[in-house]
Amino acid sequence: MLAKLALQSLLDRKGSAMLSLLAMTVSVFVLLAVEHIRHQTKDNFSNTVSGVDLIVGARTGNINLLLYSVFRIGSPTNNIRWQTYENITSNKLVKWAIPISLGDSHKGYRVLGTTQDYFEYFSYGKKNRLEFDQGHQFDQLFDVVLGAEVANKLGYSLGDKVALAHGIATTSFSMHDDRPFTVVGILAATGTPVDQTLHVSLKGIEAIHIDWQHGVKVANTELTQSDLEKVDLQPKSITAFMLGLSSKMATFQVQRSINEYASEPVVAILPGVALSELWRMIGVLENTLLLVSILVFIAACLGVSSMLLASIRERRHEIQLLRIIGSPPYFLFLLIELEALLITLLGCLLGATLLMACLASLQGYLVAEYGIYIASNILTKHSGYLLMSIIMASIVVAIIPSLSGYRKARES
Amino acid sequence: MAIELADIRFHYPSRAEHTVLNVPSWSLKTGTQAFVYGPSGGGKSTLLGLLSGLLSPNSGQVRVLGQCLDTLSNRQRDQFRAANIGYVFQQFNLMPYLNAIDNVLLATQFSQSNNRGGKENEVKVLFNALNIPENEWQIPCRDLSVGQQQRVAIARALINKPKLLIADEPTSSLDQANSDAFMKLLMPMAADNNMTLLFVSHDHSLSSYFTSVESLGDFNQVEGINNAS
Structure with missing residues (x-):
């Protein structure tokens, strides 16, 4: 019932929820893309020469x-x-x-x-x-x-x-x-x-x-x-x-x-040693890219949270009603967390799918034009960890509106 | 006794000098269908807040269905309310984006009784008893007429078979015909289920449906206190 309520409530606010979802999708796309390409180029890079002592x-x-x-x-x-x-x-x-x-x-x-x-x-x-x-x-x-x-x-x-x-x-x-x-x-x-x-x-x-x-x-x-x-x-x-x-x-x-x-x-x-020295120099640029994409993601998280926070005001009556029929205040906390989680999960799904589609369609072009090979399968252990951190981070940021909902529920 | 109030004093935290309720003693017998009227702003909603356990008195004791509410924890009070008290308000009775069935099922979520499948059948039985046509069960409640919404609200209030049913101006947003239809559905429903009914309104014309009629001003003695201070 909690899940149904969260889903229906989001569908009821389609406009703002869709925009938040879009922001989340784009940020997940960018974050996954940067992380994936980072690992791929590093692999390609260290693959340039092997077996040479x-x-x-x-x-x-x-x-x-x-x-x-x-x-x-x-x-x-x-x-x-x-x-x-x-x-x-x-x-x-x-x-x-x-x-x-x-x-x-x-x-x-x-x-x-x-x-x-x-x-x-x-x-x-x-x-x-x-x-x-x-x-x-x-x-x-x-x-x-x-x-x-x-x-x-x-x-x-x-x-x-x-x-x-x-x-x-x-x-x-x-x-x-x-x-x-x-x-x-x-x-x-x-x-x-x-x-x-x-x-x-x-x-x-x-x-x-x-x-x-x-x-x-x-x-x-x-x-x-x-x-x-x-x-x-x-x-x-x-x-x-x-x-x-x-x-x-x-x-x-x-x-x-x-x-x-x-x-x-x-x-x-030793080629291996020299490669890693060189990589360390290039790594600065890569880390900067990663940092920027993390910031984009945090912005998207804050976007979702501010959307939910704004919704709390217009949901005053809903909250009162839920309290009257016996819902404890933490139910409101869970409800709003779940709404944020739904947006994040859907954003992850869309962002990852979009990235795989983009990589699959650009793969031939990249190899032909630039000699860069980037695998389209992004489902590696690294991106798994990344997606998990994305979900955790969005849950943490969603504490802000969820607490506000909780407080509203206690007051009513 | 369904309700017993003793030495109740209540003021909102933001306005400490303004006592809203001062009830030395008031009670309601189990099974009574009581009508309490009073002007808007006379403390009716505050009284209901105390009875539901959402508000706590500054002093005094509230007993509902023999249970002393002050001795319960917040969590226990929420559960007690979910299991034992049904509510119908003037408006905002329903989640606007859920359909009628889900709105009623939502109320079963917080009471101890579970078994979803059986509950869904009970909802349908209630809807039939309340003459809600089947084609309106699955559409979002905001698309129902106000009269129909109030019927769904009755079903929502009754689904957990509460022993106490509280109605807070439920007919105020209805026209005369709908208001009569609403009363004619509510009263036998409460009687058939052996519920104690506390109906609060500023509209004295509805008192004809009730056996016990009281004015809030008769037992809420705030006049003297607020004038004196």
Whole structure:
């Protein structure tokens, strides 16, 4: 009967109840969305690289090295010599190594020079290997493997010719257009920066720079493919490299020996540690967003409460009547709490449904346009806790009008 | 005795100098159908508030159906009222957004007797006895005519089979025809159920329906007190 009374009483005040419900729905939507996207991006973020024990580059800040080697953001400070790479990877604790050479681009997408080991050992997410959507890995000098987003956005398919640009600007005036690359493979989408990368062999990178010095083309010698193959294309330097070790226990030992490498200043970082350092910086923004959405929710709670508080005045006769037929004052308290609870529960239901519908319909767009994958299933443990706190908070805030109803009932 | 008042004094907290009730002694025999009349503002509603236990006297003793109300806790008083006293007012007798059946069932909520299914049948029996047409049972009470609302109010007051039925100007908002119809339904209902009926009104013309007629001014001696102070 209490539930029926609460429901009917809300239906009787449809206008104000609907507005409160709307405010509650919007606030639950925002709160759940922020919290969900927060966790999803954090997951995506820490999924960018996995299975790599150490990243080695020229001496610089941890985050800087992580940013340019994994996220392809910013510029490398310095290269390291090929000799250094060979010395370090000759350590018997090193199981595999992926050299990375950055510095060229294609229409704003970074070009990564590497070896075939990249496709063999690089992994992301929960140790997922890279997979080919079409084609295969590069094996000729001028072969290129495209990330999913590059192929999708620029409309390339297997067999297309791609000219690389020197430098990393979107529009570059110095093109390596004399030696175009052929698309031989397209990777499946990963939701990581790999999707935005063009992969070529280290020798390919060397080949297009063969007659360049200090970033400028010096001689316009027309070297043919066969000429190039005769030249020694062993790179002199690379940007960084990733290491997989034969034992996790050896990580710190190898890291120390690299950091103490005498003939060149290099640094080795643990990707997991650097990722969490970086996340801590981004976390400030995330927390601000969460704080704002919590404030929006509190505003909605206060809206519901003020609606109920205003209703108490117009319900003076109802309250008197209930008292006359024998209802104790706490019945009024429960009635008004229940009305607030009904609005909150319905708001949670609508807000969560709306969010799931939005995510489900935007999912494809987000992956295609931004390479961000956000799961549409928001029914995680976190959102469960969040919904519970939402309900608890609304019950607490509804104490204000409920107490007022209780007092009115005692007075009558 | 259905009602016994002894040495009652009452004033509202906001106006301590204005005594509303001063009843040295008044009682009502069980089974009486009593009519108490008095002018508006003469303390009629205050008297009913004391009898229902919603108000407590500043001094004196209120006994209703042999139960001394001052010795009960608030909670017990609410339960006592729900189980033993039926009320009909001039207006605002019903929750406007509930239908007739739910309004009557709401009154059973707070009395000790439960068993919903049986109660719903009792409601229907009462509605039939009060000539409330079936097509009006399920619509919100605010959409009923005032006369019909007062009939539902009688059903609401009777559903718990109270021993005391209190009517506070129940016909004031009705026209003559509806008022007569209301009285002709109420009186036999009270008699058939062996209820004590206390009917309070400023309208002396209704006194013809009652065996016992009293003026509130005869036992409420406030004149001298308020003038003296």
